[in-house]
Amino acid sequence: MRYVSKQGELEELMEIAKRRGFFWPSFSIYGGFSGLNDYGPLGSLLKNRVYEKWKRAFASVGGIEIDTPNLTPEVVLKASGHIDKFLDIAAECGSCKNRFKLENILSDAGYEIVPESVEEGEKLLSDHILKCPRCGARLDKVFEFHLMFKTESGSESYFLRPETAQGIFVNFKLLLNYNKGKLPLIVYQQGKGYRNEIAPRQGLIRQREFNMAEAEVFLPEEGSEVFAPSGNREAQLFDKYGKTHTMDLSQAVEKSVIKSAEHAFFMELILSFAVDVGIDETRLRFRQHRDDELAHYSSECWDLEFNMEGSWLEITGISDRGTYDLTRHMEKSGENLAYEGNQIARVIEPATGVDRVIVSILLSSMSKRDSGYNVMKLPAPMAPYRIAVLPLQKKDGLSEKAQEIFKRLRSMEPYTVYDESGTIGRRYARQDEIGTPYCITVDYETMEKNMVTIRERNSTGQIKNIDVELLFSHPDFLSNPILDQFGSQ
RNA sequence: GCGGGAAUAGUGUAGUGGUUAUCACAGGGGCUUCCCAAGCCCUUAACCCGGGUUCAAAUCCCGGUUUCCGCACCA
Numbered sequence: 090m091r092y093v094s095k096q097g098e099l100e101e102l103m104e105i106a107k108r109r110g111f112f113w114p115s116f117s118i119y120g121g122f123s124g125l126n127d128y129g130p131l132g133s134l135l136k137n138r139v140y141e142k143w144k145r146a147f148a149s150v151g152g153i154e155i156d157t158p159n160l161t162p163e164v165v166l167k168a169s170g171h172i173d174k175f176l177d178i179a180a181e182c183g184s185c186k187n188r189f190k191l192e193n194i195l196s197d198a199g200y201e202i203v204p205e206s207v208e209e210g211e212k213l214l215s216d217h218i219l220k221c222p223r224c225g226a227r228l229d230k231v232f233e234f235h236l237m238f239k240t241e242s243g244s245e246s247y248f249l250r251p252e253t254a255q256g257i258f259v260n261f262k263l264l265l266n267y268n269k270g271k272l273p274l275i276v277y278q279q280g281k282g283y284r285n286e287i288a289p290r291q292g293l294i295r296q297r298e299f300n301m302a303e304a305e306v307f308l309p310e311e312g313s314e315v316f317a318p319s320g321n322r323e324a325q326l327f328d329k330y331g332k333t334h335t336m337d338l339s340q341a342v343e344k345s346v347i348k349s350a351e352h353a354f355f356m357e358l359i360l361s362f363a364v365d366v367g368i369d370e371t372r373l374r375f376r377q378h379r380d381d382e383l384a385h386y387s388s389e390c391w392d393l394e395f396n397m398e399g400s401w402l403e404i405t406g407i408s409d410r411g412t413y414d415l416t417r418h419m420e421k422s423g424e425n426l427a428y429e430g431n432q433i434a435r436v437i438e439p440a441t442g443v444d445r446v447i448v449s450i451l452l453s454s455m456s457k458r459d460s461g462y463n464v465m466k467l468p469a470p471m472a473p474y475r476i477a478v479l480p481l482q483k484k485d486g487l488s489e490k491a492q493e494i495f496k497r498l499r500s501m502e503p504y505t506v507y508d509e510s511g512t513i514g515r516r517y518a519r520q521d522e523i524g525t526p527y528c529i530t531v532d533y534e535t536m537e538k539n540m541v542t543i544r545e546r547n548s549t550g551q552i553k554n555i556d557v558e559l560l561f562s563h564p565d566f567l568s569n570p571i572l573d574q575f576g577s578q
Numbered sequence: 579g580c581g582g583g584a585a586u587a588g589u590g591u592a593g594u595g596g597u598u599a600u601c602a603c604a605g606g607g608g609c610u611u612c613c614c615a616a617g618c619c620c621u622u623a624a625c626c627c628g629g630g631u632u633c634a635a636a637u638c639c640c641g642g643u644u645u646c647c648g649c650a651c652c653a
Binding site: 190460514515542 | 579580581588589590603604605606611612613614615616626627642643644645646649650651652653
């Protein structure tokens with residue numbers, strides 16, 4: 090059964106996110122600035138959980154982590170090709186004010202020229218009559234459009250990195266040495282990336298500053314397979330010819346839908362990660378980039394996409410960058426970035442848009458009870474808070490007793506929250522909406538017999554008469570066997 | 579960036595020139611022997627920013643910002 094899209098779900102999520110503290114627009118007291126968003130207290134916790142899962146996924150196949158600067162010198166991005174590809178010469182129509190990439194206008198007019206400067210662009214506009222594709226007037230203005238944010242210090246120019254990847258490539262020699270000169274070498278990095286989006290929209294989905302998690306997998310030259318998919322997970326594969334294949338990743342390699350086993354292996358790893366963090370598997374597919382949309386560094390790319398309001402949202406790109414980056418950095422830096430003599434490692438890169446993953450998780454988890462109240466059915470380990478401690482009411486010492494239990498629990502499981510405001514039903518509802526999987530209720534039984542009730546979010550089922558000491562019988566609350574009684578709801 | 583809507587408490591909203599600026603939910607305090615947003619009382623809290631028109635502007639006009647829908651863009 091395929092997922093049926095729900096219109097308006099994103100809007101509904103934004104409302105919950107703002108109200109409860111997952112995320113909201115940045116700098117709002119100054120009117121807001123487009124393309125920038127803050128994570129609130131709950132969102133920050135969720136984001137940390139996502140990063141943690143992502144890192145574990147890569148560490149478990151031998152990955153190592155590094156952390157490099159956001160500010161990237163021009164020379165690095167010149168070598169990587171980003172300066173050329175991210176600095177567009179654009180033309181503006183004086184009549185309707187629409188703007189276009191000059192390169193595209195020229196190409197439509199039959200000239201295969203990529204202008205490198207404003208002067209060259211101006212000359213092209215005066216030598217040829219180029220018309221606005223919107224209104225037909227003659228194009229007359231040329232300007233530079235930066236897709237990267239530029240800044241300066243002294244005589245040096247820097248850009249805010251458009252991807253974290255370059256920080257890994259430039260360290261290849263040191264990293265290879267760290268890895269005792271051996272491939273495969275898997276290096277990952279999480280952090281911010283920056284793109285000067287022309288029209289940022291949809292909250293966390295298209296931002297000017299965003300969270301990424303990227304891994305560069307350095308492999309021995311083609312043909313020597315070191316990673317192969319297990320084939321334990323079926324996927325929808327929408328290939329570059331527009332054909333959909335439903336098969337596991339292992340079959341996809343056998344049938345040559347995916348070119349290399351290593352590529353398929355990391356697609357499988359990413360798919361497992363996505364499902365593990367709580368994204369609805371029936372709303373996911375892989376889509377292969379067509380040849381004409383591949384990035385300048387990529388020879389084959391599969392995006393993991395999430396179905397949102399009837400359209401597909403890229404959440405991770407798994408790209409075959411080949412030897413492009415290392416070769417370019419060798420040429421430009423003069424350093425020898427080869428391994429075992431003169432061989433160049435080839436690279437598979439899974440690059441995850443963390444903010445989009447978070448939106449996908451929340452949209453996958455958002456549901457309503459028959460009563461109309463919201464329940465965020467996050468996987469328990471992903472929930473911002475794992476436990477809420479609630480006194481049935483404030484009087485008769487219940488409040489004090491509950492706080493005592495809360496403080497002990499919090500020293501074992503820090504992501505525990507205490508709430509005594511309003512009625513008990515209201516508090517259950519509040520915890521449901523932020524996805525807290527378990528509520529511990531302190532009532533008169535607790536006062537008399539030291540027993541509490543545990544209430545589970547998805548089923549609203551309760552287990553009564555739990556001895557308080559049992560809560561502390563297992564150092565990881567979520568793995569406490571007392572929770573097994575809820576079964577797999 | 580373009581075109582068209584829109585912008586009022588934390589959230590969602592009412593309000594077409596003169597209102598103590600509406601209502602609900604959420605928040606805080608209290609009452610109710612209270613297990614799934616019950617009820618009652620009290621309370622906190624808002625007209626996006628800047629100009630203009632007018633005796634008077636949340637309301638009309640202009641500019642900006644943000645946002646939504648289309649188009650373009652998404653390397």
